[in-house]
Amino acid sequence: MLTRTKYISITEAAAGMRLARSVSLASHGRLTLKLSQGHTLTPQCIEQLQVHGADCILILEDDPRTPEQRTREVEAAIQRARRVFANADLGEPTLAALYQQIMSYRSKA
């Protein structure tokens, strides 16, 4: 099965989830907690993440969608983004850059 990455808030974290990116937390310039990419979360390490001030983590999860479902969802996300920017002046470089990054982000839905 394919996988995908997803940001979740720490309160959505549950045992068994895997980190898609390492987490390093520091306090007053000192490393207080480090979990490696691929680490599987346990109730204890979720608590530690909370206590040490983690707010969001990037997890790796199975993607059960068929290729057709994935394509449809990406298309729908891109169409919505186009509507949001329909009245934007994309000749303005900064706005164009934001639009480009939003479209890139939505194409990975």
Next chain:
Amino acid sequence: MTPATLTRELVLERSAVLPAFPPIIRRILDTIDDPDANLIDLVEHIKLDPLIVGRVLSIANSAALHRRLSGQITDLHTATSMIGTESVRNIALTGSFSSLCGKDGIDLHGGFVRHSLSVAVCAIELAKQGGFIISSEMAQIAGLLHDIGHLWLQRFEPAGYSKLFDKVLSQQIDIETAEMQTFGATHSEIGAWLGEYWELPEELVDAIRYHHIPEKALHTPLVPLIHVAEVLSHALELPGQSGTQVGRLSSPACRALGVSWDESSGDLFGRVEARSRYTVGMLN
């Protein structure tokens, strides 16, 4: 009949019937630059608001259940250990702000409170990666209050306010132009007058006043921050943004903030969406 032009005096006169500015938000503002302020102090303020206490305990117990821990959490200090200081502060700010807005804030045109929470989330995340040092608390409060003028207009000028968005669409003008035509004042000015009335810090008042025209006050970091945060909240269609579109994004504001839109922006977008989901979910 020509509508009356809204003046500062008129706005503040009517504002006397608004709820008092939330003491919890004021306490957080008072202690932002105080290194000796601690969580115990905040908890003592939270205890005075049963609705917020209930929410903190509810979320802590939900987190405990999620982690399959036994026992009911019944005190704030244990709840804080379970969900962390930042979560407690978030809940306190969100709860206080919701109380200030009342029912009107939930119903107002697609969710005024949800929009304000979404902008607050964007502001917090942008503040982390921007060139200025802006505390998370100040970024969050500025995000929550940036459109408070809308709430005033909806409450005290409902007839004119209800026609504003139709005017924007039919005349293809921006919201502030429509507000000037209708009321002789913009929601940003009205919000800033309210901020002054509540004796909020000057930088916060500036963020409210100039968030649509950040070029007027780029030297105040909160101003470009809230401008960019609001545009980002629209761009990502965060909760409370139904039907809104991205209009203008100030390049000087992005430069002042030290924010550029490139391959690394995907992380920002992901974090914002995750936090927004959680923060708006706290309303339910």
